[in-house]
Amino acid sequence: MRRPVPRSTASAGLGLAVAVAGCLYAASGAASGTADATGGAGAVTVRAMSAAAVADSAVRPAAPDLAGADLDGQPVSLAALRGEVVVVNVWGSWCGPCRAEADDLRRLGARTGDRGVRFLGINTRDRDRAAARSFVRAHGLGFPSLHDPDGELLLRFPPALLNPQTIPSTLVIDRGGRVAVSIGGPVTEAELAPLLDRVAREAP
Numbered sequence: 283m284r285r286p287v288p289r290s291t292a293s294a295g296l297g298l299a300v301a302v303a304g305c306l307y308a309a310s311g312a313a314s315g316t317a318d319a320t321g322g323a324g325a326v327t328v329r330a331m332s333a334a335a336v337a338d339s340a341v342r343p344a345a346p347d348l349a350g351a352d353l354d355g356q357p358v359s360l361a362a363l364r365g366e367v368v369v370v371n372v373w374g375s376w377c378g379p380c381r382a383e384a385d386d387l388r389r390l391g392a393r394t395g396d397r398g399v400r401f402l403g404i405n406t407r408d409r410d411r412a413a414a415r416s417f418v419r420a421h422g423l424g425f426p427s428l429h430d431p432d433g434e435l436l437l438r439f440p441p442a443l444l445n446p447q448t449i450p451s452t453l454v455i456d457r458g459g460r461v462a463v464s465i466g467g468p469v470t471e472a473e474l475a476p477l478l479d480r481v482a483r484e485a486p
Contacts, residue, residue, distance in 0.1 A: 342460035403427030
């Protein structure tokens with residue numbers, strides 16, 4: 283005769299199953315690109331790096347206002363970078379995939395700076411700025427990062443454009459301040475460079 287499972291154990295198992303299902307759903311949505319930020323064909327969608335694409339300029343949504351203090355308490359804003367191509371990278375010092383991609387982002391930033399490409403980080407879920415600053419020093423990241431411990435800046439994006447539960451995430455913003463590429467999950471220099479090159483070649 284099988285012994286009944288205690289209610290607390292059953293509830294914990296159910297909670298774990300729901301959490302796993304949610305992660306799988308988010309991952310499948312990012313990989314397939316089914317999330318649609320504007321509701322139209324060819325719109326900007328969250329995709330995994332392997333399926334990422336540059337959206338047609340006619341369907342790119344405007345990026346929301348991003349402004350606040352960086353990890354050193356200095357004011358930073360996306361608006362100040364208008365006219366440049368901006369790579370917005372969402373990261374946390376606690377995030378393994380963020381550590382894996384950080385060196386790729388540093389190298390890509392060094393390659394593209396003379397072409398009017400800038401990088402802006404959004405550091406999320408790090409209550410302690412010191413931990414985030416240690417991450418920046420360890421990887422030699424030269425770009426500023428907005429400190430967003432509660433994810434308030436991430437919630438300014440439609441979930442279909444940037445999933446706040448998917449860390450890291452990367453967006454490419456064109457010179458007009460519109461989102462041209464949305465990537466959920468880690469990126470590599472080799473994969474991101476062609477997409478970035480294409481946006482950087484566009485006329486202002």
